[in-house]
Amino acid sequence: KLDKKWWHDAVIYQIYPRSFMDANNDGIGDLAGIISKLDYLKQLGINVIWLSPVFKSPMDDNGYDISDYQDIASEFGTLAEMDALIVAAAKRDIKIIMDLVVNHTSDEHPWFIESKKSLDNPYRDYYVWRKPQPDGSEPNNFHSYFGGSGWELDTNTGEYYFHQFSKKQPDLNWDNPQVQEEVHNMMNWWLDRGIGGFRMDVIDLIGKEVDKQIMTNGPRLHPLLQQMNKATFGSRDVLTVGESWSATPNIAKLYSDPAREELSMVFQFEHITITFDPYEGKWKPRAFDLVEFKKVISKWQTELADCGWNSLFWNNHDLPRVVSKYGCPDQYRVESAKMLATALHFLKGTPYIYQGEEIGMTNVKFDNIEDYQDIETLNLYEERIASGVSHESMMEGIYKNGRDNARTPMQWNNTFNAGFSTGKPWIKLNPNYVEINVESALSEPTSIFHYYQKLIKLRKQHAVIVYGEFQPLFEEHAQVFAYLRKLDNDTVVVINNFSAQVITVSLPNSLQGITGDCLINNYGPRVQLLEQLVLAPYESFATLIN
Ligand SMILES: O=C(CO[C@H]1O[C@H](CO)[C@@H](O)[C@H](O)[C@H]1O)[C@@H](O)[C@H](O)[C@H](O)CO
Numbered sequence: 001k002l003d004k005k006w007w008h009d010a011v012i013y014q015i016y017p018r019s020f021m022d023a024n025n026d027g028i029g030d031l032a033g034i035i036s037k038l039d040y041l042k043q044l045g046i047n048v049i050w051l052s053p054v055f056k057s058p059m060d061d062n063g064y065d066i067s068d069y070q071d072i073a074s075e076f077g078t079l080a081e082m083d084a085l086i087v088a089a090a091k092r093d094i095k096i097i098m099d100l101v102v103n104h105t106s107d108e109h110p111w112f113i114e115s116k117k118s119l120d121n122p123y124r125d126y127y128v129w130r131k132p133q134p135d136g137s138e139p140n141n142f143h144s145y146f147g148g149s150g151w152e153l154d155t156n157t158g159e160y161y162f163h164q165f166s167k168k169q170p171d172l173n174w175d176n177p178q179v180q181e182e183v184h185n186m187m188n189w190w191l192d193r194g195i196g197g198f199r200m201d202v203i204d205l206i207g208k209e210v211d212k213q214i215m216t217n218g219p220r221l222h223p224l225l226q227q228m229n230k231a232t233f234g235s236r237d238v239l240t241v242g243e244s245w246s247a248t249p250n251i252a253k254l255y256s257d258p259a260r261e262e263l264s265m266v267f268q269f270e271h272i273t274i275t276f277d278p279y280e281g282k283w284k285p286r287a288f289d290l291v292e293f294k295k296v297i298s299k300w301q302t303e304l305a306d307c308g309w310n311s312l313f314w315n316n317h318d319l320p321r322v323v324s325k326y327g328c329p330d331q332y333r334v335e336s337a338k339m340l341a342t343a344l345h346f347l348k349g350t351p352y353i354y355q356g357e358e359i360g361m362t363n364v365k366f367d368n369i370e371d372y373q374d375i376e377t378l379n380l381y382e383e384r385i386a387s388g389v390s391h392e393s394m395m396e397g398i399y400k401n402g403r404d405n406a407r408t409p410m411q412w413n414n415t416f417n418a419g420f421s422t423g424k425p426w427i428k429l430n431p432n433y434v435e436i437n438v439e440s441a442l443s444e445p446t447s448i449f450h451y452y453q454k455l456i457k458l459r460k461q462h463a464v465i466v467y468g469e470f471q472p473l474f475e476e477h478a479q480v481f482a483y484l485r486k487l488d489n490d491t492v493v494v495i496n497n498f499s500a501q502v503i504t505v506s507l508p509n510s511l512q513g514i515t516g517d518c519l520i521n522n523y524g525p526r527v528q529l530l531e532q533l534v535l536a537p538y539e540s541f542a543t544l545i546n
């Protein structure tokens with residue numbers, strides 16, 4: 001029997017601090033800006049804020065390169081302001097979960113500065129050092145996610161250090177018990193400050209065995225997480241979500257089966273990677289195949305039905321915006337954004353909303369590569385152009401899947417800089433802020449914002465949405481994503497037209513002619529489930545029958 005957890009019916013809102021709200025007008029979002037928007041988030045109805053990193057950092061990867069885990073980056077504010085945010089959020093029944101980035105640190109972290117001083121420095125073994133090959137070359141041919149080799153030579157000690165991301169993000173050596181203890185102490189330090197849990201960055205990488213080129217799901221991964229659980233959050237009622245691009249349903253159960261005392265849930269990315277080219281990855285986008293997508297969703301819904309727990313998300317600070325990727329960002333922007341929200345929020349698991357998703361923000365197309373700020377985009381542009389890829393093809397990849405699509409400033413209103421800042425924003429705005437912004441969304445009762453607000457309310461009101469069994473419908477249909485959720489006498493019928501065409505579907509006999517309570521819809525209410533359903537472009541509704 002599943003023990004009920006507070007986060008089973010919670011809805012989480014992700015904030016990318018650099019782009020959310022700039023209170024001191026230096027062009028960079030900050031903690032004071034977030035505090036000034038807490039009432040807006042309360043109005044939306046979310047229960048938890050996942051805060052992307054705000055720690056001291058040289059910002060080589062916008063904070064995912066930390067130089068002090070127990071202090072706040074000056075551009076974001078101070079520790080006192082962080083404490084004030086935790087208190088102000090708690091006043092509104094909103095918890096704050098922090099981003100735990102411990103697969104690697106910044107190369108400006110004191111641990112690394114010490115580590116590279118000499119071969120026998122007490123911090124040497126905090127990182128992964130290896131001797132060069134006899135010809136002086138890298139220890140092996142591991143390629144960094146951000147381009148180039150994953151090994152950087154330190155001329156001073158004559159050894160290479162390992163980095164899966166940028167060379168300013170050296171990997172920590174999790175085989176070292178001192179490293180484990182340092183991180184556990186840091187985590188308890190934050191938990192004692194009243195945070196609601198952790199989002200764990202690339203957590204599937206910490207069990208790596210570099211010499212064997214085993215990076216993900218190393219044999220020590222789960223023992224490390226069980227130790228971490230016992231030493232830190234295990235005794236506290238907090239939420240932990242691990243980012244794991246390599247997770248399969250079986251692996252996700254290892255992480256999130258409560259009996260194993262590891263994490264609450266993981267972010268799995270299979271519904272994302274099916275849109276990437278198997279060889280060239282996200283830089284060569286594949287056409288979206290709804291049937292393939294539905295198979296992935298059904299698999300995760302079904303396999304974690306009685307063990308573990310799913311996270312539900314369309315986008316985040318590394319991914320393109322949902323309405324541009326899976327919907328229609330122009331003619332049917334509102335209808336498709338609402339459809340995509342329905343399709344996700346009626347699934348079983350904990351939903352995540354990425355800042356701006358609730359007002360239907362779209363991808364951006366900057367004219368020049370120089371307008372881009374993301375280290376992954378800029379490094380891979382350089383590397384792929386050097387390898388012969390055309391500028392046009394690479395820009396196409398960046399327009400579709402580049403990370404800066406998610407990082408343009410939040411659009412608060414149609415005034416100067418969309419009300420984000422009166423200073424020069426660190427990254428250009430999406431020019432469509434004139435029509436797509438919070439102020440107009442709040443003033444429009446049928447806006448995407450109010451639709452998300454209602455979805456969040458419904459999850460609190462109906463246990464069938466939280467705990468109901470998932471049953472797919474029309475699995476082979478190329479345009480319609482539909483399913484049932486069943487709990488005791490309640491059944492919710494969820495129908496989504498993923499296309500701009502008018503689509504007619506015939507409901508299964510068992511559902512024909514039944515009258516129910518239409519919980520939500522993005523066109524007119526669908527009370528009676530007719531034999532034939534004629535769905536308008538991107539039409540979406542959920543009807544409760546009991
Ligand atoms: O693998 C990660 C992990 O992302 C996490 O780890 C990265 C390193 O900390 C950091 O850059 C990301 O922001 C953080 O979410 C992604 O960056 C991935 O490479 C790619 O962008 C997916 O398309």
Ligand SMILES: [Ca+2]
Nearest residue numbers: 022024028030
């Ligand atoms: Ca600022």
